[in-house]
Amino acid sequence: QVQLVESGGGLVKPGGSLRLSCAASGFTFSDYYMSWIRQAPGKGLEWVSYISSSGSTIYYADSVKGRFTISRDNAKNSLYLQMNSLRAEDTAVYYCARYPISGYLFDYWGQGTLVTVSS
Amino acid sequence: QSVLTQPPSVSGAPGQRVTISCTGSSSNIGAGYDVHWYQQLPGTAPKLLIYGNSNRPSGVPDRFSGSKSGTSASLAITGLQAEDEADYYCQSYDSSLRVGVFGGGTKLTVL
Numbered sequence: 603q604v605q606l607v608e609s610g611g612g613l614v615k616p617g618g619s620l621r622l623s624c625a626a627s628g629f630t631f632s633d634y635y636m637s638w639i640r641q642a643p644g645k646g647l648e649w650v651s652y653i654s655s656s657g658s659t660i661y662y663a664d665s666v667k668g669r670f671t672i673s674r675d676n677a678k679n680s681l682y683l684q685m686n687s688l689r690a691e692d693t694a695v696y697y698c699a700r701y702p703i704s705g706y707l708f709d710y711w712g713q714g715t716l717v718t719v720s721s
Numbered sequence: 722q723s724v725l726t727q728p729p730s731v732s733g734a735p736g737q738r739v740t741i742s743c744t745g746s747s748s749n750i751g752a753g754y755d756v757h758w759y760q761q762l763p764g765t766a767p768k769l770l771i772y773g774n775s776n777r778p779s780g781v782p783d784r785f786s787g788s789k790s791g792t793s794a795s796l797a798i799t800g801l802q803a804e805d806e807a808d809y810y811c812q813s814y815d816s817s818l819r820v821g822v823f824g825g826g827t828k829l830t831v832l
Contacts, residue, residue, distance in 0.1 A: 622806070647826070707757040709769050
């Protein structure tokens with residue numbers, strides 16, 4: 603069965619950096635686009651970034667462009683999100699999700715990892 | 722401000738039918754892009770509930786149904802059960818933004 607397990611969240615000071623990881627299993631990782639989606643405490647869902655199956659196509663939300671970098675290692679079945687210059691408004695649970703591009707949907711989600719940006 | 726508009730909350734008694742609307746525009750739902758719905762139970766990750774406007778993934782009860790017309794979509798839940806109490810989000814693709822977009826979410830309360 604499809605499993606996505608995020609890790610790497612934690613408490614970081616404003617201006618700091620953090621790297622999130624997502625370990626995938628149960629499907630052929632290299633066949634799928636992948637995405638990061640976040641949810642601020644008590645708020646709705648916000649798409650953050652996606653990456654194509656080969657890593658050649660990448661998109662970011664305007665709110666994180668220039669600060670966040672998405673990447674993947676198909677040999678390790680892993681997705682990453684490098685987050686730099688973190689701000690208080692980046693505080694959220696970050697989910698990785700499988701993103702079958704043909705349907706523009708997010709069909710499987712991880713359990714999420716909490717990132718808290720606070721001094 | 723979400724690209725797709727949902728009511729903040731709906732409620733219904735056990736056994737009743739409720740609907741949740743999702744209103745978009747000519748660059749997303751109105752452009753013909755599919756609408757998908759996600760259920761987020763308290764303290765858990767979202768789960769795909771309806772895909773491609775009206776299709777249910779395996780394991781989703783047929784009490785849940787989706788429809789789409791013009792620039793709007795709806796999620797209907799019949800025979801409400803206490804376990805349906807959750808947040809529900811619609812999602813589509815926006816050709817102007819070139820990304821997936823979500824509604825603001827609707828909290829369903831089972832009275």
